[in-house]
Amino acid sequence: MQWNDYQAYIEIVPPKEFSFDECLIYLNRSDLEVLHRIKGQAVYKLIQGVLCKVEWVNCCIKSEFLMEIPPATKREKIAKYIWEWFDLEQNLQEFYEVARQNQILQPFIEKYKGLRIVCIPDLFEAFVWAISGQQINLTFAYTLKKRLIEQFGECVMFEGESFWQFPQVEKIATLNVDDLKSLQFTTRKAEYIIHIAQEIMNGKLSKKQLLQEQHMEKSLTAIRGIGAWTANYVMMRCLHQRSAFPITDVGLHNALKVILNLENKPTIDEIESYAVNWQGWQAYATFYLWRSLYGEKI
Numbered sequence: 001m002q003w004n005d006y007q008a009y010i011e012i013v014p015p016k017e018f019s020f021d022e023c024l025i026y027l028n029r030s031d032l033e034v035l036h037r038i039k040g041q042a043v044y045k046l047i048q049g050v051l052c053k054v055e056w057v058n059c060c061i062k063s064e065f066l067m068e069i070p071p072a073t074k075r076e077k078i079a080k081y082i083w084e085w086f087d088l089e090q091n092l093q094e095f096y097e098v099a100r101q102n103q104i105l106q107p108f109i110e111k112y113k114g115l116r117i118v119c120i121p122d123l124f125e126a127f128v129w130a131i132s133g134q135q136i137n138l139t140f141a142y143t144l145k146k147r148l149i150e151q152f153g154e155c156v157m158f159e160g161e162s163f164w165q166f167p168q169v170e171k172i173a174t175l176n177v178d179d180l181k182s183l184q185f186t187t188r189k190a191e192y193i194i195h196i197a198q199e200i201m202n203g204k205l206s207k208k209q210l211l212q213e214q215h216m217e218k219s220l221t222a223i224r225g226i227g228a229w230t231a232n233y234v235m236m237r238c239l240h241q242r243s244a245f246p247i248t249d250v251g252l253h254n255a256l257k258v259i260l261n262l263e264n265k266p267t268i269d270e271i272e273s274y275a276v277n278w279q280g281w282q283a284y285a286t287f288y289l290w291r292s293l294y295g296e297k298i
Contacts (some may be wrong), residue, residue, distance in 0.1 A: 001088070003079040004060075010075055011060040012082050017092035019114025020056035022291075026118045029294055032142035034149050034164045046165045047078050051158055054082065061086070066158060087116040087240060095242075095281045099288075102277045104259060108288045117287045119237050123207040124169045126238035127196050130230045131189055138251075147183040173197035192225025199223070210239060217244075236283040245282035247271055255289035 002013035021041075028038050036045040042055035044066075053064040061082060070078070083089070092114075099105035120126040128148070133141040152167035152175075172194060180190035199205040205223070213219045216239065220231035228248070235244035246252065253265040256274065260266070266274070278285040 001080065001083045003083070005072070005075055005079075007069055007075075009062055009064040010079050011057075011062050012079055012088070013060055014086065014088050015092070017096070017114050018086070018088065018116060019112075020061065022112055022115035023086055023118055025294070026115070026291070030138070030142045032139070032146050034146050034162075035166060037161070037163065044163060046156060046163050047081050048074055049165065050074065050078060051156055051163055052078065067156070081121055084121040084240075085119055087119050089240065090116065090242065090284075092116065092284075095284045098278065098281050099285070102285075104256070104274055105278070105285055105288060108292065112288055112291050115288065115291055117236065117283060119240070121238065122166065123205075123210070123234075123238055124172075124197060124200055125166045126234050127226075127230075128166075128172075128193055129237075130233040131192050131196075131225060132185070133233075134189065134227075134230060144183065144185060148180070148185075151183060169197045169200050173201045188225065195224055207238070216241065236286070242283050243280050245275070245278075246286060247275075249286065251290050251293060252286050255292050259289070259292060 004011040004013070024038065024041065024043065027033075027036060027043060036043050038044075042053050044051065044053055046052070047063070048070070050068070050070045051066045053066055055062055055064075063078060063082060096109050099109050120129060129141075129145060132144045132148075136144075149164050149166060152171050154165045154168075156163045156165075175194055175197075177187060177190040177194065180193060181187060185193070196205065210216060210219060216235060217228070217231050220226050220234060221228060226234075229246045232244045232246040233249075235241040236246065247268060252271070256262070256271065257265050275282060275285065
């Protein structure tokens with residue numbers, strides 16, 4: 001990780017293949033998002049409990065601290081969070097070499113150059129987002145997340161605006177199913193989310209432990225409520241697994257249907273045949289195909 005500490009703000013120096021604008025377009029997908037706010041070309045977000053203004057300045061990601069200057073240890077944690085948030089450890093040159101050899105992906109290399117998977121560094125948040133999104137449309141998934149955050153998360157006021165932090169795992173672990181059902185979570189989803197919160201609280205489930213697993217997907221699908229799609233989504237968005245492949249994802253199917261001008265959505269067998277040459281980079285192939293589904297400007 002390359003970064004510079006100026007106390008009142010920090011600068012993160014990304015790899016060459018990085019487009020802040022492209023990541024901003026992804027972050028601006030929904031008006032229902034409450035974990036960050038976009039104004040102009042900047043993202044306002046509570047990171048490690050500190051309100052940050054994150055923007056692109058002089059070829060660096062600048063994070064300015066708006067309410068107080070956090071201590072040096074906290075500034076380093078914020079730098080690490082941003083580095084992970086934009087998946088800056090990955091060498092995208094390797095992905096582009098793979099994509100150039102693939103008829104489906106090739107057109108998107110230049111079009112979305114520098115787009116990186118916008119990650120969810122917190123494991124519990126990633127699980128909740130994935131479980132919330134099971135078998136419902138994206139708009140309702142955002143609605144559920146918004147209700148959960150506003151009911152159980154913590155809020156900071158700045159210049160008359162609310163900035164929210166995702167609920168603490170400790171708080172969700174103490175809830176009962178009816179607390180989440182009142183927000184329109186199904187009984188099953190409420191049970192899964194509370195169970196995962198309790199597993200994390202008990203030390204039975206952690207990001208560090210999962211990253212050491214040889215068979216990560218198998219370990220994840222052994223958790224109640226976590227099927228193959230959810231496991232691969234968490235692997236892709238939180239655990240930085242380039243080969244994670246949520247092959248049953250509706251967005252992936254829609255993107256391929258449009259790109260290939262198909263009458264119907266492709267079958268799993270057809271997607272597997274398209275993805276033969278994506279080996280090792282299925283997560284990035286999926287993310288770039290998702291990108292083809294939404295607008296060009298923030």
